[in-house]
Every structure is written in C-alpha cells, then in structure tokens.
Amino acid sequence: MAAPIGNIKDRLFERATAIFAAIVLGLTLLLFALLLRESLPALKKFGFSFVTGTTWDPVAETFGALPFIYGTLVTSVIALLIAVPLSVGAAVFINEFAPPWLKGPVAFLAELLAAIPSVIYGLWGVFVLVPLLRDHFMKPVTKLFGWVPLFKGPVYGPSMLAAGVLLAIMVVPFILSVSREVMATVPQRQKEAVLSLGGTQWEMIRIVIGQHCIPGIFGATILGLGRAIGETMAVTMLIGNRPDILFSIFQPGYSMAAVIANEFTEATGDLYMSALVAVGLVLFLITFAVNIAARLILKQLLARASRGI
C-alpha cells in the first residue's frame, strides 16, 4: 500500500517540475513571439535596412538601428578588454598569492560590487568617472595621439569610452567570482607537480591554471558580456546618447538598451513604437547569437582542455 502512494507522489513531483520547466520555455517563446509581432510594422516598412540604416529620426519616422547596435558592441568590447585581464589577474592574486587575512576582505569587497544598483554606478560615473577620464586621460591622449582616429577629439566627457570603462567595473565581479571558482577546482597535486619539477610560480600558473581554466574563464567572460550588452541605466547616463557611428571611442554614441529606455515612454505613433520594439528584438537576437556562439566555442575549448590533460 505504501509503495503506490510513494510512486504517485514521485510522479506528481515529476509532473510539477515538468510544468515549471515548460513555463520557463513558454515564457521565452512568448517573449520572442510578442517582440516579433509588435516589431512587424517597422520591419515590414524598413526591411533589412532597419539594421543597416544610420538615421534615427522620430519626427520624419525614419528608423535605422545601426548606430545603437554599433554603440552596444563597442562599449561591450571596451568593457571586456578591460575587465577580463583585471578580473583574471585579481583572481590569480586572491587564490594564489594573497595572505589569508587579505583573501577574505578583497574577495568580499570585489563581489560586493555586483550588489550595487546600476543607477548608483551611473551617478558615480557622471560625477566622478567622467570628469576624471576627461581631464586626466582623454584630454592628454587627444593632445598627443589625436591623429590616431581611435582617439580623435573633441573631448566632451560622456563617450563610448566612459560607458565602456564603467561597464568594465560593473562586470568585474561576475568574471572575478567565476574565475576564482574555476581556479579553485585545479587539483592541488597538479600545482605541486609543476613546482616539484622546478617550475616557478609563474610557470605553475601559466601551465596548470592556463590549461585547466581557460574554458571556465571564457564562460565567465560571456557572462560578463551578457551583462554589458543588456545594461541600460548606467550606459545611458554616460554614453552621450548620440545616434551616430563615430570611430573615435572618445566620441559619444548610443546603445540599444538605452534608446529603448529613453524613448519608450513618450513614443507616440505606431511606427515609432514598433521601431523601438524592433530594437528590442535585435537586442534579443544578438544576445541569443552571442550565447550560442559562446556555447560552441566552449565545447571546443573543453574538448581541447580535456585532451591537454
């Protein structure tokens, strides 16, 4: 008598979890379907030129989203270029070199960065980071290297660089904590083996951790990239909100999430609204593509890492 009841409970539990899983899947599909439905008017009108067009003019109802796509990608790349070396370096220090009394506080404070709301980051960016970057980095660099297209002036302050640097600070805790977890999984014996063969500490880190941890660090990077692509509030406060494609990273730009947040509330007119939703759809698809690409690369890396060991 007891066994069937247990079976029923098991089956009920199984069903319930299956329903939950289906809800999650259903929500994703529903989200995609709704985005697609609402953006159809804009996509029909502009076709492929919606993602290649460079003019965003709500008055004339001409909508091209390329400046936003460009701004999102540039700021995210800047963020990763800064955040990855910084976090991996910090992770190595915390795990391998830091004296025990320092380990805890440093790790805790670094991870606390993740708990700060993005609007606070934005405020700090406006009042501290932007003036600092403008006066002590961007201005001197333009003076010396202004002939390099990447650093061309004039310098305003709010710029793709400022947004990228702030994003870097925001994604560091994510990459740092995952990198640390991954490094902690390296068997102590492997590390000791390298040292006992006469390897220096650097060689130990390069060989063992480098070999063992690259897939994990790559995964952490993708996690950070996802956060950087979708970040809205902090970016819109720093990027300058200028829908142009300018090569210099000292110039203002605009991001996809920022334009939606800025213009959605006051978007009157069906085509305008639809164009904003279509920007959301493009953002969704880019995030989707990044995740799929990341999975494929991760698979390769994992295969290579297991072959290496």
Added chain:
Amino acid sequence: MIKKCSGSIVRYLLAALCLVIAIPAFAGDITVNGAGATFPYPLYSKWFYEYSNAHPGVKFNYQSIGSGGGIKQITAGTVDFGATDAPMTDDEMAKLPGAILHIPTAIGAVSVVYNVEGIKDALKLSPDVLAGIFLGEIGKWNDPKIAALNKDARLPAIDIVVAHRSDGSGTTDIFTNYLATVSPEWKSKVGRGKSVNWPVGLGGKGNEGVAGVVKQTPGAIGYVELAFAQQNKMKDAALRNRDGQFVSPSLEGTSAAAAGAAKAMPADFRMSLVDAPGKDSYPICGLTWLLVYKDQKDPVKGKAIVSFLKWALKDGQKMNAPLLYAPLPKSVAEKVDQVAREIKSGGKSLY
C-alpha cells in the same frame, strides 16, 4: 458531513465577498485614476492631496508615466483622465472612442542654461543665434554673432557643447516647437517633437541628465524646465522675444506670454504659447493639459472629476506659483471653466 461543511464554507465566503464589495460602497470612497505627463506631477500631487483633504471620500491615483503613456491609456480607456504636455494630434484624436477635452491647468517654461565664463549678467541670445547653436552652425563661444549680442562680455574661444534631452519629453516638444517657429531652417531640417534627430550634441536623461552635462562640461549649453533651473540655481540665458526685448525666464514672463497669447486662444485650447507677443513675454512656454472625455460613462466618477476641475481652475491655481508653475491668466481660466460645463454623463451636465 463533507457536503454540509463545504456549504457553510461557501456561505461564509459569499458573506465575506459581500462585505468586501459593500464596505467601499458604503463608505462612498471614489478613486479616480489618471496617468500621463511627468512635468506637472509635483503640482498635480499637491492638488490631489489638498483636494482629497477638503473633499473626503474622493481619492486620486495619478501615475506620472509620461505624456505618450497618458494619451495611450486614455485612448484605451484604462484611466479616467489623462495628462499631457503636448496637445494630442488630429491623428491621435481620430483614434479616440469619443470626443475629448483638453483642459489647460498650468503653464511651464523652458530655460536655456549654459556653462561659460566671462559673461557678467545673463547671456543674451536671439532666436536665430539659438537656432544656429542647436543646428551646429555656430560652434564657438566667441563667434561674432554671439559677441554682437553680448558686447560687454569676454567670451572664450572654446567649443560650444550642446546638451539636449535623450528621453522623449514634453520639454523637448516645447523647445523644438519654439525653434521650429522662429527658424525655417530648423523646421525643415529637424522639426518639432518629443524626440527629434538632433544635428549636434550630447543627450542627457531627464532634466537632471541635461543639467549634469551642462554643469560638468565647460562650454556647454542646454535646456531644462524653468522650475528645475531655478531650484538648482543654474545660469540661464535672456532670450530676445518677438517684441525685441531680452527676457530672462521667470514666472512673470511666462504669465505674460500666456496673457499675450490668450486673445488668440482656440476653443479647444490646443495652442502653443511659444514666441508669444508682448514686451514682457518669455518666448519658450507651453501649456500642460488634463485630458477628459466629454461623455463620462460613470456619472459618479464623472461628477468627481468635474468638481475637481472646478476647484483646480480656482483654488488650485493659487498653488501653481509656489511650485514654480505659472497660473493660467484669469481670462483663460474662465474660458476653461465654461468648457468644463460641457462634460456630461447620460446627456446630463455634471457641472
């Protein structure tokens, strides 16, 4: 046993349900829902608070989601009234299920704020120079066109950095409406709207975003609401009005503009106040409106809205100035009061 038990549970639930429905009805509490413009929100919340205190039983629930949102919600009928800083367009009004009234409640003004050294009093700007700056045609502070208007100022040879709103906003609508009115070039190149394709400049989110750019960037010029500029003690420019006088932004200048425009006020109050005649008129002003259906479906709520409007046009107007909104000129308030009498429910006036 089970049957009896469930029966009593059902009866209990029904009784509870009756109570829940009956209590508010018994107390006579009415909640009027509204949504829309953020610009008059401080004024409206003061009004609703004072009105509810003076008239117990009527409560207002206002969501400042933006003018666009207000128009959408009143069109869909999910709120009892809407609020907007830009009058509804004919296209938008065509989508409405019934006739709507634009009820002006207050007048706002937009200040041109700047961050540049070497100017003794206020920076003086003429309409074409202001348009030239925002079109990107005037790029340096020591441009002869600016210098000609500010003879006693020592203008630096630095770049002008234009700051504008990045979010859709009634403030932008009033400002671009002004530029489109005074500059044919602006009208054809950029036009008027809550969001436009700015020829130059940096976008800041909200008044605070624009103010942030202006305060932090030497050489910046931007536009914010009058109240915001005054509360934050920002330097504002005196603009040459239609009568050729330079007028600094102020409540008096705003009221003067409204008085100047009042003679030509159309019957539906969908009017722009920019570049108004009169020697004291400040040129960048605009009305803000409540949107109310002429035919109210719910007579009780309709009556509450009409009584509130009556109050707002008289007693409410006294609260405008302390909050830095210009009150409606008396002649306009009286005209609006007449129009409020047209609000009906089931054919009967609710006034």
